[in-house]
Amino acid sequence: MSHSTNREPIGVIGTGYVGLVTAAGFAELGNDVWCIDIDEAKIEGLKQGRIPIWEPGLAELVERHRGRLHFSTDLADALEHARLLFVAVGTPPTYSGDADLSAVHAVVEAMPPSDRHALVMKSTVPVGTGATIKRLFDEQGKGGFRYVSCPEFLKEGSAVEDFLHPDRVVVGDDGDWAGDAVVDLYAPLDAPLVRTDIKSAEMVKLASNAFLATKISFINEIANVCEETGADVVEVAKGMGLDNRIGPKFLQAGIGFGGSCFPKDVTALKQLAGNSGYHFQLLNSVIEVNELQKRRVMAKLEKHLGSLVGKEIALLGLAFKPNTDDMREASSLVLSARLQAAGARVRAYDPVAEEEARKLIRGVDFKASALEAGEGADAIVLVTEWPEFGELDLGELAAAMRGTLVVDGRNFLDAAKVRDAGLFYEGVGRPALKDREPARTA
Numbered sequence: 001m002s003h004s005t006n007r008e009p010i011g012v013i014g015t016g017y018v019g020l021v022t023a024a025g026f027a028e029l030g031n032d033v034w035c036i037d038i039d040e041a042k043i044e045g046l047k048q049g050r051i052p053i054w055e056p057g058l059a060e061l062v063e064r065h066r067g068r069l070h071f072s073t074d075l076a077d078a079l080e081h082a083r084l085l086f087v088a089v090g091t092p093p094t095y096s097g098d099a100d101l102s103a104v105h106a107v108v109e110a111m112p113p114s115d116r117h118a119l120v121m122k123s124t125v126p127v128g129t130g131a132t133i134k135r136l137f138d139e140q141g142k143g144g145f146r147y148v149s150c151p152e153f154l155k156e157g158s159a160v161e162d163f164l165h166p167d168r169v170v171v172g173d174d175g176d177w178a179g180d181a182v183v184d185l186y187a188p189l190d191a192p193l194v195r196t197d198i199k200s201a202e203m204v205k206l207a208s209n210a211f212l213a214t215k216i217s218f219i220n221e222i223a224n225v226c227e228e229t230g231a232d233v234v235e236v237a238k239g240m241g242l243d244n245r246i247g248p249k250f251l252q253a254g255i256g257f258g259g260s261c262f263p264k265d266v267t268a269l270k271q272l273a274g275n276s277g278y279h280f281q282l283l284n285s286v287i288e289v290n291e292l293q294k295r296r297v298m299a300k301l302e303k304h305l306g307s308l309v310g311k312e313i314a315l316l317g318l319a320f321k322p323n324t325d326d327m328r329e330a331s332s333l334v335l336s337a338r339l340q341a342a343g344a345r346v347r348a349y350d351p352v353a354e355e356e357a358r359k360l361i362r363g364v365d366f367k368a369s370a371l372e373a374g375e376g377a378d379a380i381v382l383v384t385e386w387p388e389f390g391e392l393d394l395g396e397l398a399a400a401m402r403g404t405l406v407v408d409g410r411n412f413l414d415a416a417k418v419r420d421a422g423l424f425y426e427g428v429g430r431p432a433l434k435d436r437e438p439a440r441t442a
């Protein structure tokens with residue numbers, strides 16, 4: 001899909017996961033894109049073709065459209081060439097749980113008065129942010145600036161694919177030229193469009209993430225009850241997911257969700273509700289269940305190994321999910337800290353996230369492969385379901401380990417094969433394999 005007919009040039013402010021994918025995606029649709037970031041090293045690297053993040057297909061797309069992608073630290077470049085300025089700066093959580101909007105406000109401040117431009121908000125922001133920004137524009141004599149909310153739903157690990165084939169495009173605006181222009185920009189993708197008011201668009205994003213997080217915490221609680229009752233949550237989820245009112249996605253029990261979006265967006269929505277005088281009970285539980293879920297791994301290890309003092313524990317996978325190097329709020333952060341606090345020695349392997357992990361995790365011995373991490377380990381914990389872990393030579397792994405315990409935090413491995421290799425399998429919400437019928441052989 002490569003379009004080249006006279007498409008509108010756009011600006012993208014913030015070239016992180018969302019900004020760079022959005023820029024490359026619109027370049028693929030034929031748009032010239034001016035990408036602005038305050039991080040000079042990042043922009044310099046991008047000019048030289050270095051992609052700062054690991055995201056499937058992104059490097060190829062940026063390379064293919066080098067002629068259409070312009071990188072700069074100077075906002076004036078985007079203002080000169082583009083009417084629509086997509087904002088994709090970070091909105092991390094603050095200590096209070098509210099979203100930190102300082103980067104968004106820095107962008108708003110930096111805008112000059114204009115009757116020709118519009119801010120198109122891709123960053124995830126609390127409901128009411130658009131109204132506040134419009135008020136700020138008015139107060140600062142920039143009332144001519146238009147504002148559009150266009151929340152982003154891409155998933156790290158398949159972000160390029162998600163940009164090019166979105167489930168829906170949501171545009172919240174005041175019904176002026178800017179909203180029309182954003183709708184036109186997305187038209188080639190032929191995605192279902194929800195055009196609405198700004199506040200509703202802002203809420204669609206927060207509510208969608210909160211709902212998905214709720215689904216995960218729900219199945220994790222079902223898994224915990226399965227552990228008590230002997231049911232197998234994988235079978236349960238299969239049976240539930242075939243009901244098309246429920247659907248099979250986000251019903252994989254595991255050791256909890258992480259990442260740059262779910263934890264912060266769920267907390268931000270809970271906080272937003274609280275600030276508005278409403279106590280969002282359900283989301284409190286979603287967050288608490290998720291926190292406890294990461295820690296349940298400790299009990300599984302202790303059940304088999306007793307005290308963890310001096311035990312060698314190998315973590316397989318560190319990124320918050322496969323196909324990304326993003327470590328933000330990854331379950332591995334909590335787990336590696338808890339294990340060390342309990343006296344265990346932790347070694348770890350991740351196919352791509354080691355560099356990011358080294359910035360955040362202390363005291364862990366990083367290994368070059370899963371097998372190397374397993375050598376001499378008392379137990380292995382699969383934290384992130386990287387596809388390569390499905391190909392592990394389990395016999396070789398079993399021979400290299402000191403102990404036999406495999407805790408599969410994502411129910412990803414073939415339990416019977418693990419057992420056949422002479423290892424002891426513990427999943428999440430599944431009967432420990434020793435209680436089950438032996439696997440049949442052909």
Ligand SMILES: NC(=O)c1ccc[n+]([C@@H]2O[C@H](COP(=O)([O-])OP(=O)(O)OC[C@H]3O[C@@H](n4cnc5c(N)ncnc54)[C@H](O)[C@@H]3O)[C@@H](O)[C@H]2O)c1
Pocket residue numbers: 013014015016017018019036037038039042088089090091103106107122123124125152153154155156260261
């Ligand atoms: N990462 C995701 O999967 C995802 C998905 C949907 C929505 N979002 C939302 O999109 C937003 C961006 O997320 P991200 O993961 O891409 O963040 P990120 O941290 O990867 O990137 C943010 C970028 O903005 C730059 N920046 C900060 N202040 C700036 C300024 N004043 N001017 C120009 N550039 C500036 C930073 O240097 C950085 O490169 C967040 O609000 C996030 O919640 C993220």
